[in-house]
Amino acid sequence: MDKLLWMRCFVRAVETGSFSAVARELGIGQPNVSRHVAALEKSLGTRLLHRSTRQMVATAEGQRYYAQARQALDIIGEAEAQAHGQQDPHGLLRIACPESIGTELLIPALPDFLRRYPHVDVEFRLGDAYIDLVAEGIDIAIRGGKLRDSTLRARCVGQSARICVASRTYLKQRGTPLEPGDLAAHDCIMYTLLAAGNDSWPFRDGDRKVSGRMRLNSLDGIRRAVLNDLGIAYLPAWMVTEELQSGELVALLTAHGAPPVPVNVLYSAERRLPQRAAVFIEFIAQVLAKVPGLVRDDGAS
Structure with missing residues (x-):
């Protein structure tokens, strides 16, 4: 019984989404990969993968087992590499x-x-x-x-400045806001994944309620929307550096900007x-x- 091989087959099946890919990688044939994963499931007494003709996804139990199995294989792999003098x-x-x-x-x-x-x-x-x-x-x-998650550790690798921007066409049609309170009269492009809620934007002197007809769950989508004259956006400054330099977008309310947002690398x-x-x-x-x-x-x- 080579349970380590079973684990490798399962972990790579989750990562590749394909028994065929695992078979090619390990050189053992697709039927063998399927048998190894089935043997692992039998030994654990639980289903790890949902299989169909179109896709293969991990069950809830499979996701939990995958995380621990992958960590175990990582430790074994590093130990073997060091034993062979590979640093x-x-x-x-x-x-x-x-x-x-x-x-x-x-x-x-x-x-x-x-x-x-x-x-x-x-x-x-x-x-x-x-x-x-x-x-x-x-x-x-x-x-x-x-x-905000105590199960994670973080390393700050930068601070992201934030800036309000709009296209010249939009501003010509709707006017230019001079104070954060003026945003109430404008179409603001909303980011739906904000942790603090998507109906307010932070400024130096406090949050301001905003509203608009366009909502997206992608910052890149918001940038494309503002470039197409759909409203005012509040974006990381690094995302619009070129557009500001070229004049496609105009920076707004720069004297009222909120403090930069930390950019963190997180790990368990x-x-x-x-x-x-x-x-x-x-x-x-x-x-x-x-x-x-x-x-x-x-x-x-």
Whole structure:
């Protein structure tokens, strides 16, 4: 009975979504992968995967087992590597981050990271919605705002300034707000995933209620909406640096801006941080330090 092989088959099946992919990776044939996962389920007395002709997803029990099994395999893999004298980071690094940060800041810098660490593979989970790192086997997540989850640890890798923006066409049609209170007369493009609620925006002298006809769960979607003259947006400054320089967008209420929002790299306080994750955190801290609109902890821009 090779329970370690069963675990590897299950973990990679969750990560690839395919028994065929696992079979090719391990060189053992798809029927064997299926039998190994079935044997693991039998030994545990629970169903780990829901299988159909179209997809394969982990059950609730499977998600919990996956997180712990993946951590165990990571520890075993690092122990084996060290025993063979391999000190370089290795393995699959799973990262969750907002789509805007992932596509515009991290992925363009990724070739350099992959050259530095040739034995690390990277998987991104892009999206603005909250993800349970432990349940879904995520190594690290990048999120803006203050840490509210006591099961996580955080490293601040920058401060994101926020700015109100609108297109020249919108302002020509609707006028330019001069005070935060003037926003009540404007179409404000709402971000539905704000932790504090999506009907108020923070300013230096307090929050202001805002409203509008457009609501989105994506910051990149909001940027595209404001570029299409749909209203006023409140966005991270780094996202609109080029549009402000080109004149496509106009900065508003700059004298009333709220303090910058921390940009944190989060990871589970309950599990050991893999070496591949530790080196990636250092790498992205260097990448973000060079981004206009982000501010380092020392207050330099």
